[in-house]
Amino acid sequence: MMETLTRMIPVFKNRKFNGLKEDYPLFREVSINKTLRQEDPLLSKSREFRLFKTIRNESGEEVLDYITQFVDLGSEQTQVLSTTTLFNVTCLQDEFYEYIVNLKKFNDVRRVNKFLEALNDKIEPHGLFVGCIETLEQRKQRLINKFPPLLNRLYLTGDYIFKRVFPKMPLTKQIY
Template sequence: MRELVVRESGREVYDFMSKYVDVSSPDTLIVATTTAFNIEKQPQPTFKSIVNLRRINDIRWMNKFFEVVNAKLDYGSIFISSAETYTLRKRRILKKFPPVLNWMYYTVDFAAKRVSPKVWGMKKVYFFVTRGQNRVISKAETLGRLYSCGFEIVEEKTINGHLFFITRKVGEPAFDYNPTYGPMISLKRYGKSGKIIKVHKMRTMHAYSEYLQGYVYDQNQLEEGGKFKNDFRVTTMGRLMRKFWIDELPMFLNVLKGDMKLVGVRPLSKHYFNLYTEEVRERRIKYKPGLVPPFYVDLPKSLEEIMESEIKYLDSYDKNPLRTDWKYFWLAFNNIVFKQARSN
C-alpha cells in the first residue's frame, strides 16, 4: 500500500499522512475516488481512518461525500484528502503561461469557473457542462464544508500545489441545505431574550465561512478592535464592501421588521457571544441588538474594552433610552464620517 500511495501522490504526501494513519491497517481505507458510492459500499461498518487521494475539486456532491465518510468513521477517527484552492490554482496558471497570456487565461478561467456558478440561472448550466469536475474552491469553503460535516482540522499543509488536510470526526453533519452561497445572506445571531434571529447582510466572506469562527479564533485569536486576525474568510470584494459599509445596508430590513433597532449592541454569532463573560451575556440579551453599536463611540481595542463599552451604553440606556440612542448615534456618526472608524 505504501508504494501505491507514493506512486499516486508522492513521497511527501505519504510522509505527511503516515504521521496520523497506519496505511497497512485493515481499519484504514485508502481510495482515489470522486463518488460517495465507493465509500458507502464498503462491507466494513466503520474505519479508524479514511484517506481519499483524489482532490475534492472533482467531487460533484461534495457535502454528500463528506457525510458518507463521516458515517463510516468512529468518533475521533481521521479523514485525509486534498484540494486545489483558488489561490493555488491562480499561482499555477500564472506560472504555467508567459506574461500577459497568463493573466488573460486566468481572467477567462476565473469568470467561467468561479463567477458563472454563482450567477442566477448559470449554476445548472455550469454543472451540466463540467459534471462537477475541476471546480474552483476557496480554502475557506473547503474547510467550512468539512466543519459543517462534523470534522475538525488537525493539520494542513500545501504539497505539490494542493492543500492537504488532516481532519478528525468530532460530530455529526449539520445537513445544512441552505448554506450562505449567494450575494445576500442571512446569518443566525442572538437577539432579544436570547432568540435566534436572521440578520441580513451582503456577502463579504467565502461560502461556508460561518462554520469557521472557532477555527479562525483558535488559529489567530483577536486583534485590536475585536476583529479576527488574518481572517482568510473575507473576499477581496468583501473588504471593499466593508470599507464603504455596503454589506451593512440589508440590516435595515431587520430594523423595519423589529428584530433590531438603529442603535444598540451588535447581534453576535454563537461563537463570538460565548467569548463574552456570563454577566455581560445575560445583560445584553435583555435588549434588542442595534445596527450602530457603541463600539463606534468608544472605539475599544480589546474584547474586555468592548464589553465595558457595551455595559456603559446599556447603563445609560436604562436611565434614558431615547436620549442615549440620540447621543450615541451622533457620536458614532462623527467617528465614522470624520475619523474613519471601522469595525469587524
C-alpha cells in the first residue's frame, strides 16, 4: 500500500498573497503520493502537456498536429529532442525508445550517418523516428522569396556552388 500525505493548501483566486490569514480565501485538501511512479496517469498527462506545449512553441501547431498523428507523446517510451549534435543523442539513457522525435532540421546535422547510427542504437527494432527536413524545392523557394528577383538567382547560384559543389571537391572538402 502506498503512503499518502494529506495537506491543506491555499487556493488563491486572482489575489496576491501577502502572508495574512485573510488572504486564504479557500482551502483545498490535496492527497499526494509519497512515491510517484513513472506510469502514474497524472504524471503522464503533465509530461504529455509539457511536450505538447514545447513542440508547439519550438516548431508550431502544424508540426504538432503531424507528430501527434504518429507518436504517442504520453508514452514513457517517447523521447523528444531538439538537437543537431550527435552528443545529445548518444547521451540519452541506455534504453530503447519506441518513438524518437527531433524538432531541429535534419539538414543542419553534421555527420548524418553517425547521427542515424546513434538513433538506431536508441530506438526499438520496430520503433519510429520523426524528423524535420527541408527539401531542395523548399529551400529554393525560401531563398527565392528572400531576395528581389534578380538578386535571388545570383544568390541561388552561389548557394548551390558553396553548399553542393565545394563539399565534393578534394581541395575544399576539408574546409567545409
